[in-house]
Structure formats: C-alpha cells, structure tokens
Amino acid sequence: MTDVPTPTPKAPDASRRSERSRRAILDAALELVGESGFAKLTIEAIAARAGVGKQTIYRWWPSKAAVLFEACVPEGIDPAAIELPDTGDITADLKTVLRATVDDLNDARLDAPTRALTAETANDPELGRALTEKVLEPQLQAYVRRLRAAQEAGQVDPDADLRIALELLVGPLFHRWQTRTLPLTHAYADTVVDLALRGMAPRVP
Numbered sequence: 001m002t003d004v005p006t007p008t009p010k011a012p013d014a015s016r017r018s019e020r021s022r023r024a025i026l027d028a029a030l031e032l033v034g035e036s037g038f039a040k041l042t043i044e045a046i047a048a049r050a051g052v053g054k055q056t057i058y059r060w061w062p063s064k065a066a067v068l069f070e071a072c073v074p075e076g077i078d079p080a081a082i083e084l085p086d087t088g089d090i091t092a093d094l095k096t097v098l099r100a101t102v103d104d105l106n107d108a109r110l111d112a113p114t115r116a117l118t119a120e121t122a123n124d125p126e127l128g129r130a131l132t133e134k135v136l137e138p139q140l141q142a143y144v145r146r147l148r149a150a151q152e153a154g155q156v157d158p159d160a161d162l163r164i165a166l167e168l169l170v171g172p173l174f175h176r177w178q179t180r181t182l183p184l185t186h187a188y189a190d191t192v193v194d195l196a197l198r199g200m201a202p203r204v205p
Contacts, residue, residue, distance in 0.1 A: 024050040025057055026071040030113050033068060038116030041068075065120045065127050072113050073135060082139055084146035090155045091197055093146065094169060098189035101170070105177045105184055118178070140166055160200040168196040 028049035032041050041064050047054040061067045085093045104110070121128035143166035150156040156165070172192045176184050 021050070021052050021056060022060065025052060025060075025067060029064070029067045029071045030109065033116050034109065034112040037112065038064075038068070038120060041116075043067075065117070065124055068113055068117050068120075069127060069131060072110065072117050082142045084142050086146060086149060088153070090146070090150040090153075091193060094193045094197070095190050098169065098173060098193055099186045101173055102184050102186055102189050105173065115178075140170075143169065154202060156197075156200050157202050165196065165200050168199065169193065 025046060028046045029041070032045055032049060043054050043057050043064055046064065046067060047057055050057075057067065061070070084097050087093055105114075117131070121131055140163075144162045147156055147160075147162045147165055151158050151160065151162075169192060173184065173189060176182060176188065182188075
C-alpha cells in the first residue's frame, strides 16, 4: 500500500495577520475617542478593544496621538495624489469640493477623533508638522493647482494670491466646524464659494 504524504500545513500569512491587527487598532482608537474623548484614551484601552498586546501598538506607533493620526487619514487615499475636479467651471467645481468637505466634517464617526487630533496638534508640534506635511499641505496644493488653471482660463484675477485665495475658501468651513457657531451646510459652502470668487474675479479695465 502506498503511503499518502501528510499535507504540510500552510504557514500563517504574517502580512495578512498584521494588516488585520493594524485595522483593528485603528478602528478601536476611533471608537474609543468617540465614546470617551482623547484625554481618557490609552494605549492599554486600544489594545484591549482591538484584541492585541500593547507592545504590538508601540511597535508601529510611538503614541496614542500617532495612532489617531493614522486612523483619521482615509484608507487607501494618498493625499499627495488628490486633484480637484476640472470641468472648466470653477464655481461648480469648488462647490462640489466644499460640499464634500462639509459632509466629511459632519461625519458623526469622525467628528470626535478629528477634533481630538486637531486639539492635540496644538500641544504636539511634531504631530502638527506631520499632519500638515502628510495630509493638509498636499490637499491645499490641489486647490492651488485648480485655481491656477482658473487663472489661466481667465476666471480668476491673474494677480490673485492663490494661497490666500484657497484660505478664503476652506478657512470659513473649518472655523464654523471648530467653533460650532452655526450649522455647517451645503448652502453655506455654496455661499462661501460665491463670495470668495467674487473677490478674486478678474478686474475689468
């Protein structure tokens, strides 16, 4: 009788296991911040919720703020690759983008984590620099590129400072979100676009 070889068990896929653990940790951080706030968030609590050892977390991140930073960056999105829509209509394109920004800021699941991360950057300069360099600045440069195209098309004053111009667009949304002074709505975003573009319209000789 011929012996049938015993199948060799497959070794666990370490990369898949690590990715599951990473995702569980990030999800746990978002959940816990939403439940109890950043001040009460601990690495131990994240580890317990994610079902991993705390050393697993420290192997990948130096602090709870760093975990939250990565959790707040949209999965699979490279901020450096973001481009604003260009249909040829700068008003319509900017309203599309600012309405999407309003939706993101009003996302109940991300509200507490984003507020916590924003507050923490004021106390952690290194975290603040990382947030600016890796997330904010690449997105702001996408605005600059779109506004420059509008300048070239004669839709924006050729002498307009594009850095200030983009701040006229995004600044009001983040101010209203942060201060909660009034509701943050699509209608508000549309008005911001209309007023900002009126101020940067080409000058008639």
